[in-house]
Amino acid sequence: SPRIGVLALQGDVREHVRTLRSLGADTASVRRAEDLAGVDGVVLPGGESSVIDKLARSFGLAEPLTESIRAGLPVYGTCAGLILLADRLEDGIVGQRTFGGIDATVRRNAFGGQVESFETALSVPSLGGPPVEATFIRAPLVVETGPDVEVLATLDDGGVVAVRHGNAIGTAFHPEVTGERRFHELFLAIVDAASPSEKA
Numbered sequence: 001s002p003r004i005g006v007l008a009l010q011g012d013v014r015e016h017v018r019t020l021r022s023l024g025a026d027t028a029s030v031r032r033a034e035d036l037a038g039v040d041g042v043v044l045p046g047g048e049s050s051v052i053d054k055l056a057r058s059f060g061l062a063e064p065l066t067e068s069i070r071a072g073l074p075v076y077g078t079c080a081g082l083i084l085l086a087d088r089l090e091d092g093i094v095g096q097r098t099f100g101g102i103d104a105t106v107r108r109n110a111f112g113g114q115v116e117s118f119e120t121a122l123s124v125p126s127l128g129g130p131p132v133e134a135t136f137i138r139a140p141l142v143v144e145t146g147p148d149v150e151v152l153a154t155l156d157d158g159g160v161v162a163v164r165h166g167n168a169i170g171t172a173f174h175p176e177v178t179g180e181r182r183f184h185e186l187f188l189a190i191v192d193a194a195s196p197s198e199k200a
């Protein structure tokens, strides 16, 4: 089974671990550069992106993780994780950086003024099946995408909330908190396709 690293610096790590294990994946905590050895993919949890960014840099993880993503390591980021995957960030705190990997501009705390948190039934055509019960918690929004980015889901007003760029996927919401597993399944399919050694 694939070995999935879950970035475990801050945020809803346990929910991702539970979801990944329920789908048959092995999981490992990623805190330092050496933790990236032997993982087939990495999940970036929700939490506070500016804190995760700071910790990742002070642990010496930010650079190797950035490099691994650039080299094609499959990654899935939810909420703060999506922010960390954005090549361009709006409304970050001063000095905040991202690992990048998705050719998009993401606006942090995009719903902050009006509705801090909400749930909605989101249609995600590429996943098939019923709508996704999507939980948005001080969520970001994808405000611009490059030509190679596939939009997976939009809100009724057209706001982009789930994207894929190559081996990277990002959702502005948290499937891991509602028992929704289809995004993790998609991610594991990407991992499987990217790691031929697993198929021996």
Ligand code: GLN
Residues within 6 Å of the ligand: 045, 046, 047, 048, 049, 050, 078, 079, 080, 081, 083, 108, 109, 137, 138, 139, 140
């Ligand atoms: N607002 C948070 C941030 O900027 C993200 C919130 C979340 O992950 N639920 O990182």
